[in-house]
Amino acid sequence: MKLHILYIYLFLLYFSGGEQVSGAPLTDTVSVEISPSTAQITIGDSLTVFCAVTVPDGIQAGDPVPAGDKQFVDISPQWHSTGLSAPGKHLEYYGFLMYVFAPDTLRVGPFTVDYIESDGTPGKAESNVLTLIVKGVVTVPDAAPKPNRGPFSIASKGMPLWLKIILVAVAAALIAIIIRLFRRRKRETPIEVWKPIDEIGEFEHIRSMHLLESGQIKELYFLTSMAIRGFIHRNMGFEALYSTTDEIVMRFARNSHEASVTSAFREILEESDMVKFAKYIPPVDKSATLIDRALVPVRNMLDSIAREQERLEAEQKAATPQTPAKSLPVHQGGK
Numbered sequence: 001m002k003l004h005i006l007y008i009y010l011f012l013l014y015f016s017g018g019e020q021v022s023g024a025p026l027t028d029t030v031s032v033e034i035s036p037s038t039a040q041i042t043i044g045d046s047l048t049v050f051c052a053v054t055v056p057d058g059i060q061a062g063d064p065v066p067a068g069d070k071q072f073v074d075i076s077p078q079w080h081s082t083g084l085s086a087p088g089k090h091l092e093y094y095g096f097l098m099y100v101f102a103p104d105t106l107r108v109g110p111f112t113v114d115y116i117e118s119d120g121t122p123g124k125a126e127s128n129v130l131t132l133i134v135k136g137v138v139t140v141p142d143a144a145p146k147p148n149r150g151p152f153s154i155a156s157k158g159m160p161l162w163l164k165i166i167l168v169a170v171a172a173a174l175i176a177i178i179i180r181l182f183r184r185r186k187r188e189t190p191i192e193v194w195k196p197i198d199e200i201g202e203f204e205h206i207r208s209m210h211l212l213e214s215g216q217i218k219e220l221y222f223l224t225s226m227a228i229r230g231f232i233h234r235n236m237g238f239e240a241l242y243s244t245t246d247e248i249v250m251r252f253a254r255n256s257h258e259a260s261v262t263s264a265f266r267e268i269l270e271e272s273d274m275v276k277f278a279k280y281i282p283p284v285d286k287s288a289t290l291i292d293r294a295l296v297p298v299r300n301m302l303d304s305i306a307r308e309q310e311r312l313e314a315e316q317k318a319a320t321p322q323t324p325a326k327s328l329p330v331h332q333g334g335k
Contacts (some may be wrong), residue, residue, distance in 0.1 A: 016212055030054065030061050030115045032127035034108070042135045044275050049075065051094040051127065052083075052109055058118040061125075064094055064111040068129070073106060076246050078278050088179040097277050106132045140315050197234065199298060202227045207291045218275055224290055225272035228265055231298055235305060245269045258304065265298040 030053065055061045064073050067139060075098040083091045100106060106199040111130040116122050211220040230246075232240035238251050248269065252262040268290070274280035 004250075007151060018270075028056055029117075029123065030056070030059060030113055030125040032064060032111055032113050034110070034111050034127045034130060036130055036132060037134065039136075041106070041132055043100060043102070046097060046099050048078070048278060049096040049108060050100050050132070051096065053092040053094070053113055053274050055088055055092060055115070056089050059115050061092070061113050061115040064113050064127070066096065066108070067112050067126075068107060069112055073101065073108065074244070075108075076244075078274055081282070095278060097273065100132075100134055102132075102134045104134055106130075106134050108132065115172075199231055199235075199302060200295065203291050203295055203298065204229070212287055212290075217281070220290060221272040221275040221282075221289065223267055224294055225276075228268060228294055231301075232265065245273050258300065261297040261300050261304075264293065268294055 032051065032053050034049055034051045037050065041047060049066075051064045053061060053064060063077070063080070075096050077094065078097045079095045081093050083093050107126055107129055111127040113125045114122065115125065115240075203224070206220070206223045209223075211217070211223070229240045229243075232248065236251075236255065237255060240248050240251075243251070245266075249266050252266065255262075271280075271282065271286065275282060305315070
């Protein structure tokens with residue numbers, strides 16, 4: 001179900017006097033309903049799960065939490081907003097980004113919401129469960145491999161012996177030529193001197209592409225987030241290039257890096273995920289300052305690394321014993 005369909009449903013709910021579209025009356029407790037952004041799913045796809053939470057006035061409700069078997073799905077919260085209100089109730093909307101790894105059928109949910117009633121009584125509400133059919137990358141998984149002939153039937157209808165000999169000779173000659181050219185090229189190839197990556201230059205290169213001016217907002221956020229992941233991968237001690245944003249944030253919590261640096265990285269990575277996967281259109285002041293906002297934690301981190309390197313060199317120098325200079329022998333004259 002698309003997001004606009006959900007909004008139409010809530011619009012009808014509001015003008016039906018607090019009654020659901022199906023005719024069932026709204027209860028006085030918290031209710032939760034989830035729906036997918038699409039029903040056509042292939043293994044490895046991403047989609048959004050919309051969660052609508054109806055909360056009567058006077059009840060305090062927490063955020064929805066996905067429950068159930070998460071073996072074949074990677075799901076994380078992305079956005080939250082407040083929508084239309086029914087009489088005596090208010091509605092909270094949530095969006096969850098989900099990656100699908102299920103081989104055939106995927107069950108999502110239920111989502112649970114903990115709440116406290118006005119008299120202090122705790123409660124828990126559960127949503128519906130989505131059952132989604134997941135398509136594989138193979139059109140007909142049970143199809144036999146082709147060709148379907150056995151090895152003997154293939155060999156019995158092969159080419160003549162004289163043609164095989166010619167082809168083998170030509171192939172051997174080509175292989176010998178390729179090996180000779182490869183060895184000659186290897187001897188002539190100059191040794192390349194490794195140069196360190198210009199961390200600041202990576203972001204300035206993205207700025208020089210003028211993606212914002214040409215309206216390529218998604219490309220701008222994609223390249224900037226990849227540059228940040230590469231910087232973290234090279235300088236912060238873990239493989240950020242192969243980690244999700246949630247995994248990177250968890251590593252931040254376990255490391256001793258400056259909170260201002262990790263917080264700035266986290267904000268840009270989460271903002272980039274919303275642009276890439278949730279069709280979020282950032283305000284102009286956000287997208288226009290994206291490169292500058294990314295360079296602030298990068299420069300702070302580089303300064304911190306430089307200070308730490310200077311400290312280690314000073315400690316090593318202080319721990320190294322100083323060898324006294326040898327004095328020259330004095331020549332005594334006479335016998």
